[in-house]
Amino acid sequence: xxxxxxxxKRIGRELDKIDRxxxxxxxxxxxxxxxxxxxxxxxxxxxxxxxxKTVDGVLSKLQEVTLEDIRRCGGLTTVARCLADxxxxxxxx
Numbered sequence: 001x002x003x004x005x006x007x008x009k010r011i012g013r014e015l016d017k018i019d020r021x022x023x024x025x026x027x028x029x030x031x032x033x034x035x036x037x038x039x040x041x042x043x044x045x046x047x048x049x050x051x052x053k054t055v056d057g058v059l060s061k062l063q064e065v066t067l068e069d070i071r072r073c074g075g076l077t078t079v080a081r082c083l084a085d086x087x088x089x090x091x092x093x
Contacts, residue, residue, distance in 0.1 A: 002082075004052045008025060010083055018043065022041050022043075024040060025039055035063050037049035037051040037070075048076040049066075050077070050089060051077075051080070053081055055081050057081070067079070
């Protein structure tokens with residue numbers, strides 16, 4: 001099983017290959033809003049957020065609400081349990 005940390009690294013390497021993409025890994029902490037997805041960025045001028053989860057990982061209610069808020073505002077979101085799941089963001093879906 002792939003850990004969330006390893007999955008985030010793999011996703012980052014894939015995003016780095018896309019010239020039309022800027023992204024960053026969000027590191028949680030006391031000075032940050034809770035529930036922010038693991039990766040945020042911009043692709044083709046559109047904001048995106050990716051929450052990485054293991055195959056059996058469960059989103060918290062706050063994570064669900066945050067992803068829905070981002071979608072409501074026009075951003076792209078996905079829960080990535082494998083590398084293929086970022087196709088919803090990158091257009092490889």
